Amino acid sequence: MTTAQRPAATGALTPDVVERLLARAAAGGAPAVTVHAPVTGEAIAELPQSSAADIEAAFERARAAQRQWAKVPVRERAAVLRRFHDLVLAEQGAILDIVQTETGKSRVHAFDEVGDVAVNSRYYAATAPKLLARRNPRGVLPVLTDVQVRQRPKGVVAVISPWNYPLALAVSDALPALVAGNAVVGRPDNQTALTALWAVDMAVRAGLPEGLWQIVLGRGSVIGGEMIDRADYVDYTGSSATGRTIGRQAGERLIGCSLELGGKNPLLVLSDADPVAAAKTAVRASFASAGQLCESMERIYVHESVYDRFIGEFVTAVKDMKLGAPLDYTTDMGSLTFSRQLDTVRAHVDDAVAKGATVLAGGVHRPDLGPYFYEPTVLTDVTAEMTVYREETFGPVVSVYKVADDDEAVARANDTPYGLNASVWSRSAARGREFAARINAGSVNVNEGFIAAWGSADAPSGGVGISGTGRRHGPEGLLKYVDTQTIAVQRMLPIAPLPGMSEAMWAKTMTLYFRVMKALRQK
Known part of the structure; x- marks a missing residue:
C-alpha cells in the first residue's frame, strides 16, 4: 500500500450539530449508548435509545401526520423531493463529513451515497405523479362497466436500515414511501444514526411536514419487533439471518415486507x-x-x-x-x-x-x-x-x-x-x-x-435466493408502498340475466360474447 493519510477529524459534526440532530430522535426512554468514530476511536455522541413508549408515540405522531399528507396532491409531494435533492447536493460537504466520521469510509465512497440519494429523489419526484395516477381499465362489459383503479398509501412504513451505507439506505427507501403518501418511521443503526437524522432535518427544510418522518433509536434485536408490531409495511436491509426473522414477523401480521440481504x-x-x-x-x-x-x-x-x-x-x-x-x-x-x-x-x-x-x-x-x-x-x-x-x-x-x-x-x-x-x-x-x-x-x-x-433508478434492484425478496428502485420501489383499490360502477344493465331470460340462455349469451371478444382481440 502507498503512504496512508492521517485519520479523519469530525469536520461538520460539531457538538452543537450533534445536539441539534439528536433533538429529532424519538428516543430517551431507555439508557443511552456511546458511539465512537471507527478511524480515531473517539466518542461521537451519547445516543438516547427508544423505549416501547417512545416507539408507540413515534408511530402515533406519524399516523396523525400521514392522514393529512395523503390528502396533499402528488405533485406537491413530489416538489418536496425536488427541493430535498437540491439541498443534499448544495450541503453535501456536511453529510460527507458525517458519513465518514460514523463509518470510517473514504470520501469517494461516501459521495456514492450522495449520488444515490440525488438520483432517487429526482427519479421519484418525476415519476410518482404518473405511477400514482388513477387508471381506467376496460370493464367486464365495455361502456356498461366503468372501472377505476386507485393507489392508496399503506400508512406507516418501517424502514430498518444498516450502518454500511447509512445515507443511501436510510433515505432512498424512505423517499418513495413518502411521495406515495405514507409516513415513515426509520430505525438506523446506532453507529450511523446522525446521518439519518441529518436527512430528516434536510427533508423538513425541503417542506416535509414535521412528524411525517420519525427516527427511533436502538438495537434491532431490541426494538425491531416493536416497530413491526405497529407498521403497515416493513423495508429492511441487512443480513440474511435477520431478514428471515423479519419475514416471519411480518408474515404473522400479514403485512408486506421488502428484504435486501447479503451477497457473495x-x-x-x-x-x-x-x-x-x-x-x-x-x-x-x-x-x-x-x-x-x-x-x-x-x-x-x-x-x-x-x-x-x-x-x-x-x-x-x-x-x-x-x-x-x-x-x-x-x-x-x-x-x-x-x-x-x-x-x-x-x-x-x-x-x-x-x-x-x-x-x-x-x-x-x-x-x-x-x-x-x-x-x-x-x-x-x-x-x-x-x-x-x-x-x-x-x-x-x-x-x-x-x-x-x-x-x-x-x-x-x-x-x-x-x-x-x-x-x-x-x-x-x-x-x-x-x-x-x-x-x-x-x-x-x-x-x-x-x-x-x-x-x-428506473430499473428495479434486489436479490434472489437468500439475498432477499422485493425490490427497491424503479416503479416497483414505489408501488410496493401502496395498495391497489378497484372501484367498478355498473351502468344501465346488471351483469345477470335480463327479465324473462333463463339462466341457460344467459350462459349461452355470455359464451357467445366471450368468443366475440376473443375474435376481436379484446382484453
Missing part, C-alpha cells in the same frame, strides 16, 4: 474480455467502502487465456491503493467500521492461508492507521473447505479463480445460495448480455461492477 457476488472475466479494463473496475467493485457493501464482488472467475494479464494488472492496482479516511478525496479506501468486521476479515483470511491459499496482496491489519484498517486483500488457490469460499466476508477480501472455459465460470458463479449482484466482462455487449442472463442474480452488470445497475 461473482465477477466473470470471459475469454474475449479486455483484462486491463476488467482489472481496473474490479478494484472499485471489490473494495468500495472497504468491501462493506452487499453489492460488492467477493469472487472473481477469469478465463485462463486472459488470467495472467488480469491478475497482474489487478494485483498491481490493489497494491497501489492509498488507505485512510481524511475529509477529502485523497485516498482510495477507508476503514472497516466495527471490530466484529475486522475479526471476520482476519478469521477468513487466516483460515484460508492456513489451508493453503495464497495472498497476492494485502492480508495485513493496519492498526497504525486506525483500529479497524485492513489492507485490500487478493487471494488465490482458494478451495471449498475454506470459510471464505462460500461465506460472505463483508470486508476488503476477494478470491480470484482461473477457469478453463466461460461455461465453467457461469457454473461456479451460480454455485451459491446468494443471488444479489454479478458482473460479466466481454468485448461484445451481446455476448455479455447472453452470459449475464444465465447468472442467478437480481442484477448483473456487463463491463461494470455494480454502479451501472444500482445507479439506474
